[in-house]
Amino acid sequence: MHELGVVYRNITRADPTAASALAALGSATVHEAMGRVGLMKPYMRPIYSGAQVSGTAVTVLLQPGDNWMMHVVAEQIQPGDVVVAAVTAECTDGYFGDLLATSFQARGARALVIDAGARDVKTLKEMNFPVWSKAISAKGTIKATLGSVNIPVVCAGMIVHPGDVVVADDDGVVVVPAALAQKTLDAARAREALEGEKRAKLASGILGLDMYKMRKPLEKAGLRYVD
Amino acid sequence: MHELGVVYRNITRADPTAASALAALGSATVHEAMGRVGLMKPYMRPIYSGAQVSGTAVTVLLQPGDNWMMHVVAEQIQPGDVVVAAVTAECTDGYFGDLLATSFQARGARALVIDAGARDVKTLKEMNFPVWSKAISAKGTIKATLGSVNIPVVCAGMIVHPGDVVVADDDGVVVVPAALAQKTLDAARAREALEGEKRAKLASGILGLDMYKMRKPLEKAGLRYVD
Amino acid sequence: MHELGVVYRNITRADPTAASALAALGSATVHEAMGRVGLMKPYMRPIYSGAQVSGTAVTVLLQPGDNWMMHVVAEQIQPGDVVVAAVTAECTDGYFGDLLATSFQARGARALVIDAGARDVKTLKEMNFPVWSKAISAKGTIKATLGSVNIPVVCAGMIVHPGDVVVADDDGVVVVPAALAQKTLDAARAREALEGEKRAKLASGILGLDMYKMRKPLEKAGLRYVD
Amino acid sequence: MHELGVVYRNITRADPTAASALAALGSATVHEAMGRVGLMKPYMRPIYSGAQVSGTAVTVLLQPGDNWMMHVVAEQIQPGDVVVAAVTAECTDGYFGDLLATSFQARGARALVIDAGARDVKTLKEMNFPVWSKAISAKGTIKATLGSVNIPVVCAGMIVHPGDVVVADDDGVVVVPAALAQKTLDAARAREALEGEKRAKLASGILGLDMYKMRKPLEKAGLRYVD
C-alpha cells in the first residue's frame, strides 16, 4: 500500500562506491550475480541507446497525469542518485522533459527510471541525461495532487526502497538492495572475471557442451541424436 | 528484491474479523476508503464472475513455468487465508488447477490471486473456489526450482505483505495492509452508509451536480454552457 | 482537436423511432448495412453479456483519472440517450459505478459506452444498466478538471457526434450518423429479411458456394482442387 | 510457408472414436498427456463459456479481412470435424457469424477455432455452436482473394495438420497429431484415473508435500523454513 503526501528526507543510501561501480558490470551480469532476481519488467526501455548507469535510488510516487511531485523529489536528489518514479495507476503521459532534466542534472542525478512516459527525447539525448521508461509521449501533465517521496514503490513490477542501487543499460533495469550492494558487486566482478576466459575458448570454437561438461547431463535427461 | 528458498512460517495476520468483513464492502468501496490506493492492475480478472471474497494473505513467489512452491504454500494456509502468488518473470502458464484447489480448499483457503495463469476453470467454478489471474491456460508447469513463501511479493503491480488483507470481486483486487484493516473497514462502512441515501436521491432524478454542490466549482473552473 | 470546458445544451438528435429500432438489428447487421464502416475497435466489450441497445449519443470528453464531467453530462441526458465517453489520454480507471448509473438511469439513459474503465459490475448487471468499456477497474477517480459535453469525440477509434445513433451488443459498438439513421435502418431490415431465407437453405445443407454462385469466380481466381 | 489457392479434398483424419473421446478429458489433461506440448496460445478464448469439444481438423487459410475461403472449407467438412482457421496476417475482423455457423453445423462441424474474430455471439450461443477466437468483432469481411483449404496452418502459434485432433474447452485449445490420438487418449485416461484418488486424499487434508513425497527433494534443493 502506498502512503500519500509524505516526503522522507533522511534515507540510508547504499555505499556510494559500490553503487557507482556496479554500472560497469551492466544489468545482465548484476542480475545473474543476485541469483536472477531484481529485474524490472522488460517493457522498461531506454529512450536512447548506449547509456549505462548505476546510482542510489530516490523514489517518487506520482498520481496519473500529474507530475507535481517531480519538483518535490528534485530537492531530495544528491549527487549519484537515480530517480525512480512509480505511478498509482497505469499512465503513458510524458511526466518528464528537458526542464526537469536540467534541474535533476544540476542536483547531481544520473538518470530517471519511470513507469510511465517521458518526452523531449532529442534534447535529453543531447544533454546526455538517460531515461528508462515504458512510453514516450509528448503529452504533458498537471500539477494538482500529492504523491510521496522516498517511500518504497513498485516500479515495473519490482519493489524499490529508497537508497537501493539501480543499474540500467540497454538490457533493462536491475534493483540491488542497499545492504547487498558490495556483495553483489563482488559476485558480479567474479562472474565477469570468468567470462573473459570463457569467451576466448568459445571464440576458438570450443563448444559450451564441452566447456560446461553438459554432454553427460543431457544424455541422462534423455536427449537423443538422430542421424 | 526477492529472497529465494525460504518459507516463513510465522506471519502476523490481520484481525480475522475485519479481514472477513471487508468482503461485503467490495473492492471499489474498500479502494475508496483507503484513499484510492492498493489496487492491483486491472488485468487481474476473476476466472468466473460473481465471486466476492476477502481474507488474509499468504504469499508465494514462483519461478516461471514451475509450480513446486504451490505445494509448499499449501501447508502454510490457515482457514480464512487467500493465497497471493507472484512470479519472478512474466508467465501465462496454468499453475493452478482442480487438484491444488482441492488441497487449498481443504486447508481453508478462500481464493487464489495469481499474477500468471490458472486452468480447470469449469471445475473450479463447480467447486466454488474463485481465482483472480492474468490468464487462463491449459499449460501445465514443472516442479523443479525453489521460490519462497510468505515474503513480501509484488503481484500485478502491488506490494503484498504476508498477513495483509486481500479483497477481490468482479471489479478487481485490493490489498489492505494488516495494520489498517479495522480502520479501512470502518471507513468503508461509513462510506457505504452514505451511499444508500445518495442512491435514493439520484434515483428520484436529483442530479449529482446539485447533490454534491458542484455547480459553483464548475463555474469557477471556467465551465460554460452554450445553447 | 478537442474544445475544453464547454457544454452544448442543444444538440440535434437522430429520429428517436429509428434510433430505437436499430437495437433489434444488432451491431453486425447495422455495420453491414452501412457498408462496413462505423465500428468501434473490438477492445470495447460489454461488462456483462446479453445486453442489446441503441439510442442517441450524448457525448462527454473526460480527463484522465477524473470523472467530474460525468455529473455534468448527466444533466444533458434525455430519455433514449446513450452516453458516449472519451478520455483525452489512455486510462483504465473506473470512471463509472452504481451511483452514476442510478442517476443516468433516472434521467432515461439506456447505456454507457466509455473508452476507459467501469466498476461495480455486479450491481450494474443487477440494475440492468449495460456498459461497454475497454476495462473494468475498481480504481476511482477525482473531480478536479474540466472536459466538455456534446462536442464530437473519438471513442475507441470512431468519431461520434452528439445525436448520432449508437448500436451496441455482444459483438461491439457501431455508430450511425444521425442523418443516416432511417436509411441505415431500412437497409439493415432489408438485409435481415434476406437472411431468414438464406439461413433455411444453409440449414438444409445447401452450400454457400452454390447459394452465392461462388464456384465460377473462385475458379476464375485460380482455385484448384487436389484429390 | 503457405501454399495459396489450393483445396485438398482427401485428408487422413484421426480415428473418429479417439477423436471424439478426447473431449471428455479436457484440454488441460490432454495437454499433460502429450508431455505439455500442443497448446495454442492463451489468447484463444471461447466466445461463450462451458463448451467442451473435440474433433478432427479441417484447416483453412484466410486472407486478412476476407472470408471467401470459409465457404470453400464448408464443403470439405465431414461430421465430427472442427474447422481450424488461420490468417496470413494479424486481423481481428469478424469472419464468422450465424449464417456460416448454420452451414457448418448442417455439414456436421462441431466447432470453429479461428485466429481472428467472430461475431453474432448471442446467436451462436443459442445455436450451441462454439467458437474459440482471439477477438469478437461485428466487422464483416469481403470475398475477394484466395487462401487454401486443408494445408498445414499455424493457428495461435501451433501447427495444425488436416486430420489432427483438436480439443477445446474453457482452458484453451490443444492439438493432437492424428497418429497420436489413441495413444494420447490412453495416457489422458490413465492420468485422469489417478486423479480421483489424489483428489480424495487432498480433500481430506493430506498435503501434496506428503502425497507426492516432495519434502526430501525440497530440502535437497535448499529450501529452509524460518519460524
Place this chain on the structure above:
Amino acid sequence: MHELGVVYRNITRADPTAASALAALGSATVHEAMGRVGLMKPYMRPIYSGAQVSGTAVTVLLQPGDNWMMHVVAEQIQPGDVVVAAVTAECTDGYFGDLLATSFQARGARALVIDAGARDVKTLKEMNFPVWSKAISAKGTIKATLGSVNIPVVCAGMIVHPGDVVVADDDGVVVVPAALAQKTLDAARAREALEGEKRAKLASGILGLDMYKMRKPLEKAGLRYVD
C-alpha cells in the same frame, strides 16, 4: 462514420507559413500551447529517430491490407503537405515503402503519418523521408477496394481534418486545427521564449519548488516532510 469512395480535391489548408514554422517548436511544446490536447496515441512512433517536421494534412482512409488509395492520395499532395493515413480496421501491414515514398517526395510531401505499418525502413531513412507509424512490417498489401481521400479521419485516436497542421518528432504526433495554426504558433513561441530563462535558473541549481512558488500550495495540499 466514414464516407467511402470519394476524393475531395479542394481542401482549405492552414496558412503555410504557420504550418511550416510549427516544426521548430516540436510536438511537446505545441501540445502544451494548445492546452494539452491534439496528441495522437503514443503508439505512433517514428520509423527512425531525429526527424522533426510539420505540414498541412492531406488525409486518406484505407481498407485493411489494401493500399490502393495511397496512389490516389499521391495526386492530391501539394508541397508542404503531410499525408495522414487511417485504416477502417486494425492492421499492421506495410502499406508504404520506397516507391510510394519516392512518389510522395516528388510531389512535395514532407512525411507520412499512418495508423498501420510501413516498410523499407532503411531506404526511407536514406531518402530522408520520415514516417510515423504503429508498426514496421515487410508485409505488402493488395490494391482492390476503395477508401477515401481528404475526408476527416481518426488516426491513432485523434480526429484529423484535411488542411489541419501535423507536427511530428521523436516525442509523437500532434494535430493543430487549421484555424488555430497561427494562434498555436504564437502561444508555442511564447512558451518557448520563457523556457530559456527557466532552463538557466534550473541549471544553476534553483529548484522548481522555488521558481514556480510551489511550496505554499504543496503545504496547503497537506504535504508533510519527515526527517
Place this chain on the structure above:
Amino acid sequence: MHELGVVYRNITRADPTAASALAALGSATVHEAMGRVGLMKPYMRPIYSGAQVSGTAVTVLLQPGDNWMMHVVAEQIQPGDVVVAAVTAECTDGYFGDLLATSFQARGARALVIDAGARDVKTLKEMNFPVWSKAISAKGTIKATLGSVNIPVVCAGMIVHPGDVVVADDDGVVVVPAALAQKTLDAARAREALEGEKRAKLASGILGLDMYKMRKPLEKAGLRYVD
C-alpha cells in the same frame, strides 16, 4: 505438436548460393516475390538497426526460461546458418547473450532469430552479431529441461523447417522454403530490376495512378472526385 528431446543432425539445407544471395534483396522484396506469404509477425524486431542477412535455418525448440538447448544447437551450426529459436510457451527472458554469440559466431552462424528475449545488446552490436527477437531482457535462464534441435518449429507465427532460408532486415523476418530458394531469388531479382525504372518515373513526378494505369479500375470501382 512438438517432439521433445531429439537432435536431428542431418538436415537438407537450401542451396547455399541462393540462401546467401537473398540477403541483398531484403525481406520486403522477398516476401512479395513469394506471393506475400512467409513473414513472421511484426513484433519480431532487430535488437539494433541496419543489419541485413540471410542464411539457412537450424532450428531449436526451447522451454520457457531455459536455454540449455542453445548449447546443443551450437554444435549443429554450419557456416552460413541462421539459428531460429522457438519456445514452448510465451516468454520474454534473455536466452542469448555475448558468450553464446561468441560461440555461434565461431561456428559460422550469421544471426539468431528468437521468439523470446535477448540481452547484452551493446556487446552484440559491437560484435556485429545481429539478433531478431520479440523482447530485450537482462533476465537470464536456467539449464534444466530438454527441447529439440532441427525439428520444424513455429517462430512468431511462421513454420520454419530446418534448412529453410531466413531473410531478415529492419523490416522483419521472412522464411523461404528450401525448395523455393532459387525460384524466389529469381522472382525477387526480377521484381527489383523493375523497381529501378519505376522509381525513376515516380521521382520525375509521374503518378502511380498513371504508371500503373489505375484510373480506369478506380473509376469502375466507383471512385468519384468532388471539387
